[in-house]
Amino acid sequence: MAVLAILEAKPMTGYELAKFFDHSIAHIWQASHSQIYPELKKLEREGLIEAKQQARGNLATKSVYAVMPAGGDELERWANQVVPPLHERxxxxxxxxxxxxxxxxxxxxxxxxxxxxxxxxxxxxxxxxxxxxxxxxxxxxxxxxxxxxxxxxxxxxxxxxxxxxxxxxxxxxxxxxxxxxxxxxxxxxxxxxxxxxxxxxxxxxxxx
Incomplete structure (x- = not known):
């Protein structure tokens, strides 16, 4: 949900998303870059986001991720759930x-x-x-x-x-x-x- 919420602001690469994560949501929900990239692939497999290839320089390409309509629906469904506080640990x-x-x-x-x-x-x-x-x-x-x-x-x-x-x-x-x-x-x-x-x-x- 944190990844979807950031991507909802604008399409971005995994690197850009990780940077935004570090400077925003990470204050309340920490995740390493090694966790974020597999999550992107998982969300893509589930049809919640899509990855489009864009040129990077003359020879390379980069994946730019964007939220699909199903991803927006899932984010809205999650936001409308009342979540009880977790037990202290x-x-x-x-x-x-x-x-x-x-x-x-x-x-x-x-x-x-x-x-x-x-x-x-x-x-x-x-x-x-x-x-x-x-x-x-x-x-x-x-x-x-x-x-x-x-x-x-x-x-x-x-x-x-x-x-x-x-x-x-x-x-x-x-x-x-x-x-x-x-x-x-x-x-x-x-x-x-x-x-x-x-x-x-x-x-x-x-x-x-």
């Missing part, structure tokens, strides 16, 4: 649940890595959200080129809403990690562990 949260088996130092590093990761994402998502508000991405310009005023307003509003949600989530994750660092410091103070002596884990005494 987070390796990081699972680890934090049992962080008492790690040293205080490692626990603090885990929270700091989480905080830094979402700080970086916040900056990236904020920049992309602003570009979307202004219609200032290559893919958005193609998508809005022949769209009606009503469709253009919906295209922009839904996509900006997604990124506003991502920004709120990133800020929540940053705040959570910051509180986690403070939690480790509190546990250290309560344990009477002197600064610089953070190697042992709270549960290590159980194994002695």
């Amino acid at each position: 987070s390796p990081e949260l699972l680890k934090v649940m049992y962080q008492e088996w790690a040293s205080y130092q490692v626990a603090e590093q885990q929270f700091e890595a989480h905080r830094v990761y979402y700080l970086q994402l916040y900056v990236k998502w904020a920049a992309h959200a602003e570009d979307l508000r202004l219609g200032n991405t290559d893919l958005m310009r193609h998508r809005l080129k022949d769209a009606s005023a009503e469709a253009s307003a919906a295209v922009l509003a839904y996509k900006v809403h997604v990124y506003e949600g991502l920004l709120e989530r990133a800020q929540m994750e940053i705040d959570w990690a910051t509180k986690g660092i403070a939690l480790v410091e509190r546990l250290l103070a309560e344990a009477g562990t002197p600064p610089g002596h953070r190697a042992a884990s709270p549960s290590s005494a159980r194994r002695r």
Whole structure:
């Protein structure tokens, strides 16, 4: 569906599609280029897209993919399905649940890595959200080129809403990690562990 949604904006080669994927949908749905090319072939076999050969230089050709009417119908069918949220499955949260088996130092590093990761994402998502508000991405310009005023307003509003949600989530994750660092410091103070002596884990005494 992600591939169909991008190709719906305009026909493009696999290379162009992969680039657009990296700078748009990959923020919420990551896929490697090695996954995208087989997906193009699968969609072509199913009659949802077609590939036309165009000249590339004097001797070579390139495949340009475009959405077929059946592909547009499938995209519309998918968009009109209500999808329930997935159950949470987070390796990081699972680890934090049992962080008492790690040293205080490692626990603090885990929270700091989480905080830094979402700080970086916040900056990236904020920049992309602003570009979307202004219609200032290559893919958005193609998508809005022949769209009606009503469709253009919906295209922009839904996509900006997604990124506003991502920004709120990133800020929540940053705040959570910051509180986690403070939690480790509190546990250290309560344990009477002197600064610089953070190697042992709270549960290590159980194994002695």
